[in-house]
Amino acid sequence: MLSYYKEIEVATAESFAVSDVTEEVCSVVKDSGILEGMVTVTSLHTTCALSVNENEERLFEDIQNFYLRIAPAGNSYKHNDLHLRVNIPPDEPENAHSHLIAMMLGNSEVVAVHTGELALGRYQSILLLEMDGPRERKLAVQVIGA
Secondary structure: OOEEEEEEEOOOOOOEEEEEEEHHHHHHHHHOOOOEOOOOOEEEOOOOOEEOOOOOHHHHHHHHHHHHHHOOOOOOOHHOOHHHOOOOOOOOOOOOHHHHHHHHHOOOOEEEEEEOOOOOOOEEEEEEEEEOOOEEEEEEEEEEEE
């Protein structure tokens, strides 16, 4: 069994944005030399998430509208009572809604690797969902197999 690890960086441009990271993950799989196995992609942050879904702009708007209805940025959240929290940096944002949405979506995805390629369906892509941008994000990519 072989294992290969690499971190990739993604710059997000908006407060709520979806970025297709499929090509970056494919590149890591190719660099690994692993032909059969799996790849795990994990967000190293608590206010963004990962999902396998369709890369389509109008769907991205639907995703944003759906999750911001469930956890609106303007709601009153205890996490946003910055004056009551200890040891927080001076630039700490009020971002409780971002944490809540990220928890609903999850911070990792596992995709099968077959003949050195990601086993994704016709409309599937690996998407990074940003809820607290713009930011520089890191993803851990671990390929395991033979």
